[in-house]
Amino acid sequence: xxxxxxxxxxxxxxxxxxxxxxxxxxxxxxxxxxxxxxxxxxxxxxxxxxxxxxxxxxxxxxxxxxxxxxxxxxxxxxxxxxxxxxxxxxxxxxxxxxxxxxxxxxxxxxxxxxxxxxxxxxxxxxxxxxxxxxxxxxxxxxxxxxxxxxxxxxxxxxxxxxxxxxxxxxxxxxxxxxxxxxxxxxxxxxxxxxxxxxxxxxxxxxxxxxxxxxxxxxxxxxxxxxxxxxxxxxxxxxxxxxxxxxxxxxxxxxxxxxxxxxxxxxxxxxxxxxxxxxxxxxxxxxxxxxxxxxxxxxxxxxxxxxxxxxxxxxxxxxxxxxxxxxxxxxxxxxxxxxxxxxxxxxxxxxxxxxxxxxxxxxxxxxxxxxxxxxxxxxxxxxxxxxxxxxxxxxxxxxxxxxxxxxxxxxxxxxxxxxxxxxxx
Amino acid sequence: xxxxxxxxxxxxxxxxxxxxxxxxxxxxxxxxxxxxxxxxxxxxxxxxxxxxxxxxxxxxxxxxxxxxxxxxxxxxxxxxxxxxxxxxxxxxxxxxxxxxxxxxxxxxxxxxxxxxxxxxxxxxxxxxxxxxxxxxxxxxxxxxxxxxxxxxxxxxxxxxxxxxxxxxxxxxxxxxxxxxxxxxxxxxxxxxxxxxxxxxxxxxxxxxxxxxxxxxxxxxxxxxxxxxxxxxxxxxxxxxxxxxxxxxxxxxxxxxxxxxxxxxxxxxxxxxxxxxxxxxxxxxxxxxxxxxxxxxxxxxxxxxxxxxxxxxxxxxxxxxxxxxxxxxxxxxxxxxxxxxxxxxxxxxxxxxxxxxxxxxxxxxxxxxxxxxxxxxxxxxxxxxxxxxxxxxxxxxxxxxxxxxxxxxxxxxxxxxxxxxxxxxxxxxxxxxxxxxxx
Numbered sequence: 001x002x003x004x005x006x007x008x009x010x011x012x013x014x015x016x017x018x019x020x021x022x023x024x025x026x027x028x029x030x031x032x033x034x035x036x037x038x039x040x041x042x043x044x045x046x047x048x049x050x051x052x053x054x055x056x057x058x059x060x061x062x063x064x065x066x067x068x069x070x071x072x073x074x075x076x077x078x079x080x081x082x083x084x085x086x087x088x089x090x091x092x093x094x095x096x097x098x099x100x101x102x103x104x105x106x107x108x109x110x111x112x113x114x115x116x117x118x119x120x121x122x123x124x125x126x127x128x129x130x131x132x133x134x135x136x137x138x139x140x141x142x143x144x145x146x147x148x149x150x151x152x153x154x155x156x157x158x159x160x161x162x163x164x165x166x167x168x169x170x171x172x173x174x175x176x177x178x179x180x181x182x183x184x185x186x187x188x189x190x191x192x193x194x195x196x197x198x199x200x201x202x203x204x205x206x207x208x209x210x211x212x213x214x215x216x217x218x219x220x221x222x223x224x225x226x227x228x229x230x231x232x233x234x235x236x237x238x239x240x241x242x243x244x245x246x247x248x249x250x251x252x253x254x255x256x257x258x259x260x261x262x263x264x265x266x267x268x269x270x271x272x273x274x275x276x277x278x279x280x281x282x283x284x285x286x287x288x289x290x291x292x293x294x295x296x297x298x299x300x301x302x303x304x305x306x307x308x309x310x311x312x313x314x315x316x317x318x319x320x321x322x323x324x325x326x327x328x329x330x331x332x333x334x335x336x337x338x339x340x341x342x343x344x345x346x347x348x349x350x351x352x353x354x355x356x357x358x359x360x361x362x363x364x365x366x367x368x369x370x371x372x373x374x375x376x377x378x379x380x381x382x383x384x385x386x387x388x389x390x391x392x393x394x395x396x397x398x399x400x401x402x403x404x405x406x407x408x409x410x411x412x413x414x415x416x417x418x419x420x421x422x423x424x
Numbered sequence: 425x426x427x428x429x430x431x432x433x434x435x436x437x438x439x440x441x442x443x444x445x446x447x448x449x450x451x452x453x454x455x456x457x458x459x460x461x462x463x464x465x466x467x468x469x470x471x472x473x474x475x476x477x478x479x480x481x482x483x484x485x486x487x488x489x490x491x492x493x494x495x496x497x498x499x500x501x502x503x504x505x506x507x508x509x510x511x512x513x514x515x516x517x518x519x520x521x522x523x524x525x526x527x528x529x530x531x532x533x534x535x536x537x538x539x540x541x542x543x544x545x546x547x548x549x550x551x552x553x554x555x556x557x558x559x560x561x562x563x564x565x566x567x568x569x570x571x572x573x574x575x576x577x578x579x580x581x582x583x584x585x586x587x588x589x590x591x592x593x594x595x596x597x598x599x600x601x602x603x604x605x606x607x608x609x610x611x612x613x614x615x616x617x618x619x620x621x622x623x624x625x626x627x628x629x630x631x632x633x634x635x636x637x638x639x640x641x642x643x644x645x646x647x648x649x650x651x652x653x654x655x656x657x658x659x660x661x662x663x664x665x666x667x668x669x670x671x672x673x674x675x676x677x678x679x680x681x682x683x684x685x686x687x688x689x690x691x692x693x694x695x696x697x698x699x700x701x702x703x704x705x706x707x708x709x710x711x712x713x714x715x716x717x718x719x720x721x722x723x724x725x726x727x728x729x730x731x732x733x734x735x736x737x738x739x740x741x742x743x744x745x746x747x748x749x750x751x752x753x754x755x756x757x758x759x760x761x762x763x764x765x766x767x768x769x770x771x772x773x774x775x776x777x778x779x780x781x782x783x784x785x786x787x788x789x790x791x792x793x794x795x796x797x798x799x800x801x802x803x804x805x806x807x808x809x810x811x812x813x814x815x816x817x818x819x820x821x822x823x824x825x826x827x828x829x830x831x832x833x834x835x836x837x838x839x840x841x842x843x844x845x846x847x848x849x850x851x852x853x854x855x856x857x858x859x860x861x862x
Binding site for chain 1: 517569572573575576620628631842845857861
C-alpha cells in the first residue's frame with residue numbers, strides 16, 4: 001500500500017514538471033495493481049517502466065507521442081505474424097539471400113509484404129510469436145517436412161539479424177529481450193495438422209522452441225474440428241469438437257508448457273479445449289464475433305469462458321474479420337479494430353485482450369493498419385478514447401506474459417505420458 | 425617430456441606395490457603421448473584414469489578383471505545401438521509402459537533383445553550413440569514423422585532412467601557423464617532418407633540433439649548411393665557416390681558439427697564423403713572387408729583414406745559381417761571380432777579403430793558377444809593378446825572423443841559460414857503421392 005502511495009506521489013511530482021513524457025523505472029515485483037495480476041513477480045531484476053505517458057493534453061500529435069511512450073515502457077507482443085510464409089512463397093525459404101532491411105513490397109508483393117525491419121522499428125514491436133504455417137493441402141503428406149523447413153526459416157531470420165531479434169522461449173525471456181532493445185522472438189505453430197497425429201512429434205516441436213500451437217488451421221485434423229464446420233451449409237466431416245485423442249493433445253500441451261491457441265478452430269473445439277486445458281489459452285489472431293460475424297472470430301459465450309479460463313483474445317487486423325456482413329461498411333478502418341478491442345474489454349475485461357494482427361498472412365488490410373509500422377497509430381486512437389497507461393500495457397503485453405507465465409507454472413512432470421499414436 | 429617421465433616413474437612405483445588394479449587419476453591436459461593425439465586437452469578438470477590395469481599376470485580370470493579395470497578407467501563409447509527400434513517393434517514406442525530393468529528376452533525376443541539395464545551395467549558401457557532408425561520403406565512417405573517418434577523414444581528412455589543415462593550432446597559431456605557414473609547418451613540418425621532431402625530438416629535434427637548421421641541406410645537417397653550398389657548383379661539406380669547436393673549435405677553437417685557416418689554407404693560414397701568432409705568421419709558399425717567380404721564392411725583402400733582423414737572405424741559384431749563366404753566357418757566367435765579389430769589396427773593404426781556393436785539391430789549374433797553384457801570379454805581377449813592399457817582406452821573411446829572434439833572444433837572454425845539454403849534440384853527430388861500439390 002505504501003508503495004502505491006509513493007508511486008502516486010512520484011507521478012504527481014513528475015506531471016508537475018511539465019513534460020508529457022515521463023517514465024519512472026520500477027523494479028520487477030513492485031506492486032502496481034492490488035490484485036497483482038499483471039506484474040512480473042519473479043525476483044530477477046528485469047526493469048519495466050511504469051510510464052506516465054498519458055497526460056491531460058489532447059492534441060493528436062501528442063496522442064501518437066504518448067502511444068510511442070507506452071510502447072517504450074512495456075513490450076508490445078503480437079500473437080501472429082506469417083513472415084516465414086512469405087519467405088517460402090517469394091524467396092524459396094532463402095533467408096540469407098534476402099535483405100529484410102529492404103522494402104519487400106517492391107520485391108515480393110505490394111500488399112502482402114507487411115513486415116520488414118524498418119517498419120518493425122517504426123511500429124515499436126516489442127516481441128513476436130512468429131508463425132510456422134503449412135498449407136492444409138499438405139496434411140497427410142509432407143506436412144512435417146514443410147513445418148521443419150519453416151521452423152528453420154524463423155530461426156535463420158533471428159540468427160541473421162541478431163541486432164534486431166533475440167530468440168526467446170520463456171516468458172521471462174520476453175522481458176529480458178525487451179530490456180536489451182531487441183524484438184523477443186518466439187515460435188508459434190499454426191495448425192495441429194503439423195503434428196500428423198503424433199504426440200512424439202508434438203514433443204519434438206516443443207524442444208525446437210514451439211511455444212504455442214493453433215489446434216487447427218482451416219481444415220479438420222483427425223482429432224479437432226476447424227471453424228469451417230460452423231458455417232451455414234457446411235457439408236463435410238464433423239467430429240464434434242475435440243475427440244478423446246484431441247483432448248490428450250491439449251493435456252500433453254499443458255504438460256509440456258505449450259500454450260493452447262484457439263484461433264481457427266470451431267466453436268465446439270474452443271469450448272472443449274477450454275474445458276480440458278488446465279492452463280489459460282489464447283486466441284492468437286481472432287477478433288470479436290459480435291462486431292463481425294465471421295466464424296474465425298470469437299462469439300460472446302466463448303469470450304466469457306476465456307475470461308473464466310484467464311486467457312487472452314488477441315485481436316486480428318484482417319479487414320474481413322473486422323468488418324463483415326451484414327455490416328455494409330465498404331472498408332475496415334483503424335477505428336473498427338479499436339472497436340473490437342474495446343468490445344472485448346467491455347465484455348470480459350481489459351485483462352483478457354491483446355493484439356495478434358496476422359500481418360504477412362492476409363491478402364487485404366484495414367485502412368490505417370496496412371503494415372507493422374502502424375501499431376502506434378492504434379495505440380494513439382485508444383489514448384484518444386481515454387485508455388490509461390496500465391490498460392494499454394495490459395493490451396500490449398502484460399496479459400500475454402501473464403498467460404505465458406501461468407502456462408509455464410502448470411508444466412508438470414506427469415507420471416502418465418501420453419505416448420499412444422493415434423489409431424483411427 | 426618431463427611429465428611423461430614423471431608418469432613413468434609413478435607407473436613403476438605403482439606396479440611395485442603388488443596390486444594389479446592400479447589407477448592414477450590424471451587431470452585433463454596431462455600429456456600421455458608425445459603427439460598429444462588422444463588426450464583431452466581442454467582445461468575443464470574432467471578426470472580420466474590412466475590405469476595400470478594390464479599387468480604381467482596371465483591367469484584368464486585376471487584378464488577379465490583387468491578388462492573391467494580398463495572399462496572403469498575410460499568410457500567405452502559404442503557407436504550404434506538400435507534399442508529404440510525394438511521399442512517400436514515390440515512396445516509401440518511406449519517407454520513408460522516398459523521396464524528396461526527387466527530381461528526383455530522374455531517379453532520381446534530371445535535373440536534380438538540384446539539390451540537392458542542390468543546387462544548394460546555388467547557390460548560396463550560408458551557411453552552410447554543411440555540409433556534413431558526408420559525403415560527405407562518409409563522414404564518419400566512418413567519418414568520424418570517416424571524419425572521424430574524415434575527421437576522422442578530415445579529421449580524418453582534417457583529421461584525415465586536418470587540414474588542410468590545422461591543426455592549428452594558434446595564430446596566433453598561424454599567424459600563428464602562418465603565421471604558421474606552415468607551412461608552418456610547421444611543420438612545418431614541412421615539414414616539420410618530421414619531428412620527427406622531438406623537441409624532445413626537436417627538443421628532441426630541437429631537442434632534436437634542428433635550428433636551423427638549415417639548418410640544412407642540400405643537404400644539410396646536422391647543424393648547418395650548405399651552399399652547395395654557394390655554388390656555383384658546390382659541392377660538398380662546408381663548415382664555414382666554423392667551427387668552435388670549430397671556433397672552439400674556433408675558440408676552442412678561439417679558446419680553444424682554433426683559427425684559424418686559412413687556405415688551402410690557404397691564405396692564411392694565413402695570416398696566422396698571423405699574427400700568433401702573437412703572433419704574426421706566415422707563408420708559407426710562396420711567391420712573389415714578384408715576379413716569378411718561383405719559390402720557393409722570397409723575395404724582396405726578406404727581404411728587408408730580414413731586414416732588420412734583422422735577418422736575411426738567402429739567394429740560391428742553382427743556375425744554375418746564378421747565371418748562370411750568364402751570363409752566357411754560355421755559360426756562367428758568373439759575371437760573373430762578381435763581379429764577385425766586387430767586387422768584394422770595393423771593396417772591403419774590403433775588410433776583409428778573403435779567399437780560399434782549394432783546391438784538390438786541384428787537378428788543373429790557372434791558367439792560370446794550375444795548382448796551388451798559381453799564387452800568385457802572382448803577386452804579380456806585383447807588383453808590376452810597383449811594390448812596395452814592406452815591402446816585399449818583408444819579402442820574403447822579415446823579415438824571417438826578425438827573425432828567428436830575435432831568435429832566440434834571445425835564447427836567452431838566455420839562459424840562465419842552461413843547455412844546452406846540450397847534445395848535439391850527439382851529433377852532429382854523423388855516425387856510420390858505424399859507430396860503437396862502446388
